[in-house]
Amino acid sequence: MADLALGSAPKERSFADKIWGKIVGLSRRSPTSIIGFVIILFFGLLALLAPLLMPYDPIAANPNLILQGPSAEHWFGTDGNGMDVLSRVIFGSRYAFGIAIPVVIIALALGIPIGLYSGYKGGNIDEAIMRVVDAFRVFPSIILALAVVAAAGPSLLNVVLVIGILDAPIFVRVVRAEVLALRSSSFVESGLIVGNPTWRILFVHLLPNAIQGAMAQTAVRAAWAVRISATLAFLGIGIQPPTPEWGAMIRQGAEFMVNGQWWVGIFPGVALILMVLGFNMFGDGLQDLLDPKRRSGGK
Amino acid sequence: MLLRRLVLAIPLLIGILFFTFMLIRLGGQDPVGLLAGPTATTEEIEIVRAELGLDKPLFTQFWLFLGNVVQGDIGKSWISNRSVTLDILERIPITLELLLWGVALGSVIGVPVGLRAAFRHDKWFDHISRGISLLGFSIPTYFLALLLLFIFFFLLGWSPPGMGRISLLISPPPTVTGSYLIDGLLAWDFSVARSALAQLILPVIAVAIISAAPIVKHTRAIALEVISSDFVRFARASGLSSDKVSRIVLKNSSTPVTTFIGTELTGLVGSVSLIEFVFAWGGVGQYGLNAIIRGDFAAVQGYVLFLALFSLVVFIIVDLLVLILEPRAVAE
């Protein structure tokens, strides 16, 4: 064990070795995050390359081919309008990302500044903001989203806006907690002593640190966004058929499932589950890596 | 401390009431039309308008609305043509039956799994249970319900069709608690009880699966924190056997776990509503979702209000439980 005697001054490794080492190291620490990342990558590729991958036009109705089971020509079968389920599932990944990404951006854009401000200012403003945030927690968010979208009207824009706004309080809480912890730390105090204006302290000093917790949450929130938007579509609020969005497809498929034409609803459902699972796994792994308290070991 | 919670609840309630009040005015449509329903005639619309004072300024409207709510009047559902309050009150025990059985089953499964995962931290049981828990987080509730029906009703034929709480061929028992199962047993009518039980199984399993995922995750997190605490380390240093140490961990985890399950209930009502919808269960959830879908806005208001009140009641009960279980809390 001669090489261990000197502590662990690492010997120089080739670039490829280092990359492989990082991957192995990450997957040891958190295998879920790697699997999750692979799944997200897979669906990302599907979404990007959809036009190349789809065997048929996703919204081409063909009355002659209604409700055909999975076959060589139609791997996933056809639905009640004769449309190819496989193509629709592939194209549906675009909707999933098209919802998840804007939702997370909106939630972050709202949540981070409010969280920073609330945590930094403290006092009555903070109290008031936290009351509002708590109010959101009292409610099951599904119902809230449902009610608001139903009232405002079914459209993609409304769905994205509503879910984005509903997710913001979570970021507010996470960022605020970080700010509260950091606010009394020495580097903020020294920034104040030097005379930095408030916004500078907020954005230059606090933001980079406070943002870590928020980043860990983004993947999980993306998973939630995809899941909720599908629920909305399933209930007929939000995205309507024949749009090839997975939730709407499951809505169609629900009636057929009871009669035995399971492929119409099951395939989009499995795709939905996989994608949400991918985001959740990646997010769970992220949280493990970024939050030192959650890591195992130590005294 | 309890009083403080109650006092804080009031502005929260008013805020929620305001929100529900504003809800139907969100889309820019004339609220009268929404409240009276698509089947209302022009005269009926005018009557509703006058009754609710919808021709008056917004603030007066809200004041009238508050007054009505306090008296228990949330308006009339145009679908059922009855008072929303009555509609909802009738259905509360129906939803509670599903919710309570489901969460009970979910806890009975979830808590031990979470604890075991914590004790076998980073071993294969831990990883697998976390994976399954993540899966539970990833299945949309309604899809799970559909899937269960597909597998157990269509494929296997074990379960009756998901059409309500009792077979359509059997008449329901006299109402005592509102639960067909319990009322059937109370009336010694075993065919009723059996049918009610058969109808209960799948939706309860659905609720259990959905509730188990967060329970496993948080029970594990709580137990891990307790295991790494100073007093557990000291217990080990005192030479207590691992059995005794485990018991200490269990005891100290039970309060936070119970608190967590309580707060989970508030989120679970949403999932239960979806399950009710798929299984045509006939509880507040199905009523509320139907109302949202079909635009019965008075009923939507009632539903939203019910959810808020339910959450508040649950929080108060959880606080009371903490007072009972935790000697530290009493000292405050």
Added chain:
Amino acid sequence: MSLLQVRDLHTHFISRNLDNEIRIAKALNGVSFEVSRGEVLGLVGETGAGKSLTAYSVMDLLKPPARVVDGVVEFDGRNLRDLDTEDMNKLRGSEIAMVVQNPRSSLDPLTRIGEQLVRVHTAHSDANESAARARAVEMLGAVGIPAPEERMRAWPHELSGGMAQRVLIAMALMNDPKLIIADEPTTGLDVTVQAQILDLLRELVETHNVAAMVITHDLGIVAHYCQRMAVMFAGRIVETGDVETVFDNPTHPYTRTLIASTPERLRERKQKILGGGAPPNLYNLPPGCHYVERCQFAEESCNQALSLEQVGEGHFAMCARMDAVREGWPT
């Protein structure tokens, strides 16, 4: 006759970082010391020197990634490292008892303290419930807690810091220990309470012929309550001997610095402190003496392997340039 003999103890933290490289922090690097009955050994050092870790290594209470990789721990003639967990468990809390920091958070918050005392006793003996209770009351009285009968029903959060620490000592005494290890037993307590607790400890050692090891960063405690002392730096004992001898004739530069840094001496000498600085990097320790980076007497010869050398009767130090230090130390 020494009760506890630790020889050449090595404890490492072995883990993999994100780049999948093995990282080893060498926390204990050949720790050797002895504790005998009827005496108190004071283990001194700065934070991070490895004092608590030594205690946990002896008691086999390390959490991964920490592990004892080498060394002998001989207690009452037995090598503790040979024992399995069950046998170790029998020793812990009975023959070897530990008194820890943070007494209030070390007690089970949901169990009354009487019950906790009983629990420790029944775990290690055949005593029945009432015998255990009687003994618990007796021990509470022995540590100076007023109205011990009523105190049995107290909850941990109802106790003050000093009371809680006494309860911990009572718990340590429940099973007639041969060795008491006290890890920073007075940190965070009022000065008067500190004195009471330490007096209690010393009395127990003297009247019951118990062996005690007090881990502390406070030289004052060592000076007033210990008979022998061991100075620790970067996982090694750099000096050991009778308290009087070491204070009269500190040999290792680190020991000298420690003693010179006490407020009384600073006032006397009115000079700067030498040898302060950053804690050593346990992942990358120097090959010979670990103190080279902070020592003003460091030289090439200091980078060779070292061992404890005799300085006087029962007095040992680990320094390659002892004479140079003695001559060159500013007065």
